[in-house]
Amino acid sequence: MTETKMPTRIQGEWIWKNSLLNHPDSFLLMRKEFVCSTVNLDTTLWISANCAYQLFINGRFVGFGPRAHQNCGVSYVDMHEVTYYLESGINVIAALVYYNADQGGHNKHSPGLWCQMEAQGKLLLCSDQTWVVREGNCYCAPRARLSKDQGLSQFFNADDSPLNWTTPVFLTDAQWKHPDYSTIVGDDFGSKLEPHPLAPPGIAVENPVPLPFARGRLVLPPNWTQVTFEEADGNGLETYAANTFLFSEVDEELPALIYSDDPMKFFCNNRLVLNAAEAMGTEVKLPLRAGWNRLLLVQNPGRHAMGMVMMIPSDDGREFWFGRAPEQKAAEGWNIVGPLKLSLEEATPSLKFERLVQDNYVPELEYLTDPDAYLSQSRFEEETLPADEEEAKLAWSRPLRTGDYVLYRLDMVRYGFVRVTLEATAGDLVDITIGCRRTGNGFISAGKGVRGTGTIRCRNARNVYLTFIPTDCFYIMISVRHASSSIKVLGISFEELTRNERQETTFRCSDELLNQFWEIGKQTLRRSAAFVPLAESRADNDCYMLDAYIDAVNMSVTFGDYEYASARLRQFLDAQLENGDIPALTFGSRHASQVHQLFFLPVWIYYNYRFTANITRLKETIPNLDLTLEYFEAMIDENTGLLVDTETRFSFDSRISSGEFRAGEIPTYINALFCRFLLSAAEIYRTIEDEGKANHCYELAGKVAEELRNRNFDPACSLFCRWSLESERMPDHNLFANFCAMFGGVLPLSSFEYFFYSFFNYDPPFDRSDESRHPYFHFLFMEMMFALGQKEWPFRYFRDYWSKRMCPEANAWRVDFDHADPAPTKFSEGSCVSPNIFLVREILGIRIAEAGHSVIYFNPAFHQVDWAESVFPMARGRLKVKWAVQEDGSLDVTLDSSFPVKILPEMSHKQLANTVFRLGEKVTLLNPTPDYDIDDDEGDDSRE
Template sequence: MTSRDWQASWIWGGAEDSPRNEWRCFRRAFDVPADVDRSARLHISADSRYVLYVNGTQVGRGPVRSWPKEQFYDTYEIGHLLRPGGANTIAALVLHFGVSNFYYIRGRGGLLAEAEANGRVLAATDGEWTTERLGGQQAGSPRMACQQGFAEVIDARAGDDRWIEPGFDDGHWAKARTIGAAGTAPWLTLVPRDIPFLTEEKFYPASVMSLHRVQAPAFVAALDLRNQMVPESANHANPIAYCGYLATELVLERDGDVTIGFPGGRMNRLLVDGVPYETWRGEQPERYYDLKLSAGGHLVLVDVTVGDHGGSFHIGVDGDVPFALRAPIGEAGETAAPFVTVGPFDHSEWIDHRPGHREMRKDHPDYESLRTCASSAELAAYRSWIRPVDPSMYTEDDVFGASVWRTVAERRSVPLSLQNAVLPVPEPAALPGFADGDVELVIDLGRERSGFVGFEIEAPAGTIVDGYGVEYVRDEYIQHTYGLDNTFRYVCRAGRQRYLSPVRRGFRYLILTIRGETERVKLHEVYLNQSTYPVAEIGRFRCSDAQLNEIWEMSKHTTRLCMEDTFVDCPAYEQVFWVGDSRNEALVNYYVFGATDIVKRCLNLVPGSADMTPLYVDQVPSAWSSVIPNWTFFWIIACEEYAAHTGDRAFARSIWPAVRHTLDHYLQHLDDSGLLFIRGWNLLDWAPIDQPGDGIVTHQNLFLVKALRQAARLAQAAGADAEAPRYEERADALARAINAKLWDEARSAYLDCIHADGRRSSVFSMQTQVVAYLCDVAEGERRSAMEDYLLSPPPAFVQIGSPFMSFFYYEALEKSGNHRHLLDDIRKHYGLMLDHGATTCWEMYPNFDENRANPNQLTRSHCHAWSAAPGYFLGASILGVKRSDAGWQSVEIAPQPSGLTWAEGAVPLPEGGHVAVRWRLEEGRLNLRVEAPSDVRVDVRLPEGMEGDVERVTFERLWD
């Protein structure tokens, strides 16, 4: 079924149904009758993403992420762009990924579009549309990450920007190929967009922060070894491993020094002419091997036996003598890569929630004997294992490699006139010229942003503009985005030109390197079109502590940058809708922005993974079949919280069958002792708690108790009252089993787990004790012990390891009435972020193991909304604004001064309006002002033992 009567057909072009990283242009010229009014609309969808133009004007981007079986489409008002009584043009650029990732499941390339007005179709995609690959777009550009699509390499000399304009001569373009009518597989159902369009706000940077003369290695390249080694891995995003080598022949004109480098790591061993090299330099994960080699050819074997979730493999070569690389086996050609892969000798794929993963074997005799292979002639004996590198998976336009491995980096002062490049002024910025080297600018946006990079430049043909976005720069230290190729390359045509990337990126610092005759280059502007979920900043918070005010603003900005077409974990590394993260993000959003459609959309997307597993996957829509049971439990909790927050009983009724479905399947995993015993990614915190991938994990059992209890309340909201008691009973039974089996009397604490072999964990963690208290499983003396731990964590216990876990800790502190302790912890951890110049909340705390290898690295992601807890708790706890019943018909105002002298702010209401609170302590009395709609009942509770005056102000709401 489709949601409207489409006359358009799905179309595509070219020879391949699902080409890798293909950007394809589509056009249709059509006449618009003179009597068409401004009500004209255009409906459009595409696989994978589109940018839409009408008569040369960009209209929008899309579609939102979706399961292929329920493909979303967008509808735009276009009447104001049409030219009645004349010729008009619709143009669309479609970016087809051709590989699966964490927010896209591979389908096939396709475009569906239909313009209509006054009850008649003006234009609809069919075999009369014309199509052509975007000129100059390189299909072999680097894969950004396992979670995402591709960086771009664009050669503007091979393209013509006028293709979007009316009157463009597309006579040499091919006719589009018709795939089928609406409802054709894989897009079985077409669903109208369920959220507003995202913003596109133009922001100029704050400054050009630094300028360097730089040089890149003589040779750098990026490869997709995952899809090269295991081609079928393009169809899924599950982790794989493979056993094999990357091989090339390095030919030197004379004896000399050569460095072979791996700017992104991801390799095991380097062998040259059968000799292993064990010594290297560089900070992990980078590796640089310095070699002395004689003139002639040398066989280079790189052991790339590794687990590979996806992304780019980077390799480079530099030396003091001329050299060349060539494939050691096979014929050279214009498009041939100078590498071959050898193997894989074995490979494997694993899926978290399914038992029986086969470990990859590394004992194949050919794999072992190849280590002594000393020449290309000897390598020929292994011809059956050798494959040339697919040109679509290889590029020498490796911006990441060239930016990370700089063989020269000399800092120079920034001319004042160069700041014109980042200011909205008419004067361009002239670049300096270096006789030997390129110009690298580090441009500071002022704070993290997420969206689309644009620039205007005047340059000679062939000038290269390399862009690389990073999140953290301090002095000479750059925190490189290992695992994320956050780059683009644009090769200029002659003259003045503009470019706006269609690829979303998140970063604070843009490293812009201009390569070529830089003294002839003028930068007219550099900017970012920020694209986030459209929200009004209704929520407010200010208090007598300036540090807390800054922390609240940081939490707000973080949350906004992580609101795209779903909540996402971070705007840089992943841009993925992680189901568990979004529960906490939703609560922050309720108090800061008050958006509800995005929450509902996120919750509705999750059951789409039921075709993969009834336990539901942890990031959707995704081609990674990964299950974190807690993430499903958080989804159930979030469903109940959304229904209660909005009072939306229709949502409760529609989502209840999906909640019941997954809960019933989880309950099948209870063992004879009544505890959840499951294989999966049993995650809660990054800290070293004992959370094995198989067995009984205590925090998981605890959250299942909470999920069951909130599911019972959801059942009641859905009108399924008869079903609610069963889930309450199962929750009580599970709580009894936890107290009987997972409590350690000697330590007076809940142990972390029982391993699959029956071994009781010796690890005790704050995480487990916090969750036991939060989920109301600990009772009596045990509950009192948990309350003591909240304020005085035993040093021997594993401590809270991430801001994500701190959210649950703060929930427990609030529940126990320890508001002052909550504020102190926020000041400690988030104040540290501010001390290091943070404008967004970090994913990790600096003591996390991943950061210890490099003292400069404070966290992985510098913008992570699972960490934005203060945006919620400062409003809920310190302002004291809490919902008392479904839909906020009643509100409790219970401010907690906690050492502050005043606070004020507002909390949005789901159906419009807000509750505003202002309180001030004066001579021991609390003066409180509450502003709320007249139809909202307000219950004020002053802090225990405190007196004060309450002013109530009401206003009438206007209803949509």
């Protein structure tokens, strides 16, 4: 990949507007005209913004960034090659910059933009006070958050947005000013610049046009009401309140759904109905009595917050009316008071409004703050389109009116930006929903607890809506909330954010199911490599070690992207704390422990070295490994010599196994993984010829294994208990504890048969435990089974597992066996785990024998597939592999390489005698060791 290098001399300043310095949730439109007398071939732009930007040059969308840094005192820099976007003469660079502090104001980054453009080393422009800027109020309105703790949903008032502001054909007005805030680039928070480790940044690539999928009408909207505190302009610490009155003819408990993003208390009459930090469709029951009922909301709203939306399902057609007083002639809506001296914690239903200054709020569909909630509780009726192709085209091209919707679908789940072009009338409201599946009522879901709906308030004639934040997309729904006459969809496109890979592995075999696994895995990796975490404390942005490790090794074998793999590892090593702990990368103010995944650090370090043979980089990791070893050794209990109830003693909450452990209990899986850590660390120390540390790790691993066997191993069933046998609780010989014991080398191989038949079946259904469904487990389990020399059964199990995870039409993995939703792009919970590395290693038969692929084991799975072929990028070049089983049972193998490589067949002498090798000039075939003689019978060892 192209290495990101900073400019020789940093020029330019951080620029912003003083009026927006202390305003979270603010947008700034920024542009600069510059002249290129000639367009040079090497024109580079460096750019950074806190916290996110969209970049345009001459009206063309260039990219989005930067990806967040786990260190809040540093801003990442993206480097864009922009020659392609420039023209001779006047050019325009434009950026839409968004600043949003963490909830509670913990974001230490100051808002701002910095950029610098050079052509062949000569400065073309930099960020300074000659730019012009305009507050992006057209993007700001009371609106709902995308999900818990993440930025607000997109709203775009096209009628208030300057036309063509990203292009040279533009006339400024009085609202455009020069930036009145600037500061030099230095070491202060938010101004220290570093190149992004996962360089280069993702590029936006336009994909095939999304195809029309369905159209129809919204036929059954829900009853709803809302209240919004539009005057709230602070950090969510002030208290506001609102009340309304609802009439009921009888005593009843009325079901309702509450949506809110801010801390709140909600009362019905004198009863507390809901006390929550947020509510994403929380089900409540309103205890109504016959007559008038008072509903009271007390809340700490943030800037541009949605307030509260309440949906009342009513399949029987019953309608509800909310009045500002308990009488029939009262005006509709809510009474609002605040800010109050009263804190939210002290709020009770005794709060009276009569002696306070009140404002009125009338909910109108035009100003609905959570259209996703409204649409998700509505029902959509699909239109039957004509069978005739020409008539169907005419039906699709019909303009949309109020209540109409049209649905489009991509060819697969992709990660990026949706662009919609509409012809409309000023004031028309269109909701655009992006998601990966259709719900039972015909709506589009973006995932559990995630809102996928944005809104555009149209101007006259042509309107362009471009999503600001990249997201997963399979379906795109355009629904018309209000149209003065009609709205026409002029165009719809999807611009995929993707990492520009120089090369990729080609893989094909005779088994089409395995080919599907490869393609889905490849597309999943494309999305994960382009994933952009924002600078906010949101769990979905977290990056955990197992996810990053599995992603990195798959990226290496699928795209030959060893720099990506190394940079991923470097991110975690750079985040190491002074005590040796390495938390998950949270990109904000949160702290997420991942101590149980930290056991895999040396496994990943050694994997990385085996791929590249870069001994210098390996040695650079040793101080981190030393500190991590000291971290774990300090946690060993002096009495037992083992790690004891670490969750309780150290408040660790990042488990990779279910189950709580009580004080004093010895978890089998943690100590077994510690043994794996020690054995892998010893391999690293041996590689750098530090025999003292290597022997120390081996000795400590032996002691831990012996103590664990003495305390937790149950000889009655030849299995480990989850905790020590002396525990007061009943023995629990669960799968994960015993898997970790075998994975860590603690469970003797003589117990493999007991292990296998205790938790698996030889024939389908293979699994006896739900623990085996998790992607973490399956990946590590396959690693272990293939390493143990198991053959036929692991292949069958592998096929069965991943076929159950497939969403073929979306070209994505399912969340799990029981849910058809495509797994989201994120680095937690195994969402991006893919099996590509096993297809190369175990089907194609290519495995590293010596670091850097200088010597390669070759063991083709000719008993599983009839043929396989691949062009495989390695650290020093490319290897071409092609083999096929002939009609007479012989094997025809072609091996060619662009660099010198030695191939060591892992095949019996009988198999070798029945194989024809066709070798390139740089390929040397080694003879297997004399005692290497594999039985041709492919029966699974676990049956013996």
